[in-house]
Amino acid sequence: MRKPKIVVKNLTKYFGDKKVLDNISFEVYEGEIFGLLGHNGAGKTTTLRIIAGIIENYDGSVETDGKIGYLPEERGLYRDEKVFDVLKFFGKLAGVEGDKLVDSINYWLNKLKIQQYKNFKVKELSKGNQQKVQFIVAVIHDPDILILDEPFSGLDVANVNLLKNIILELKEKGKTIILSTHQLEKIEKLCDRILILKKGKAIHYGTIENICRKMAYIEYLENGKIVKKELPYKDALNILKENLEHVVKFEVRYSLEELFLVEE
């Protein structure tokens, strides 16, 4: 049995009269990357803020087991201070001291490829690099559970990949990661399981394979020309059988897109 590190049961949250979370339940296991998906306003940030302990007033129960690191959606750092000093400040706040803190800061600055900005003021950094500093704030105290609200927003492709690899490495180390995004293509290959929120309701919960329609991408030769198609798995399989010697490429894919984008 895998150990749950986050257990959310019947979570309901109102802001005034407005119900923004409606009876949400899910678990996140140790060593798992869990994705919260949904359009703007679906309730992702509210869910993460509750798990992080920032919002305390809600119905239902939320249990976490371990030290938490949190990357908020609204990034906020001391802009006039130097990167190193900001990290030292937040590290101390999170209970890390002395050489251990300095080592941790340097480790993460190198890892995120921003060591050269160590003595720059935060405001002198690009938005993407500021975001990396904020990410370091979330991991500086070596948390067991990492809560990342829209970690990829504002990053270019190279940095999205850099951060993805770091998240995968943290998972390998047994960390539990929950992240939110409204850009499903960013997490399709990253998350072990997902929860799709729609207007405060959980509409799908499980592995991407179970939630999504199984599709296939196929490339085959027809009359000397290459035909490229993405179609339902079963149909692709038929083409594969009929054109076995002409098939160049066959890949199984999962279409989250359709399901995610459907509006009532």
Ligand SMILES: Nc1ncnc2c1ncn2[C@@H]1O[C@H](COP(=O)(O)OP(=O)(O)OP(=O)(O)O)[C@@H](O)[C@H]1O
């Ligand atoms: N402090 C607040 N006071 C009142 N309403 C709020 C507050 N915080 C969030 N809401 C409302 O709750 C709903 C859910 O917001 P939330 O930020 O959780 O969604 P989200 O899925 O994270 O969206 P986004 O991708 O835009 O951040 C929205 O309708 C939002 O306007």
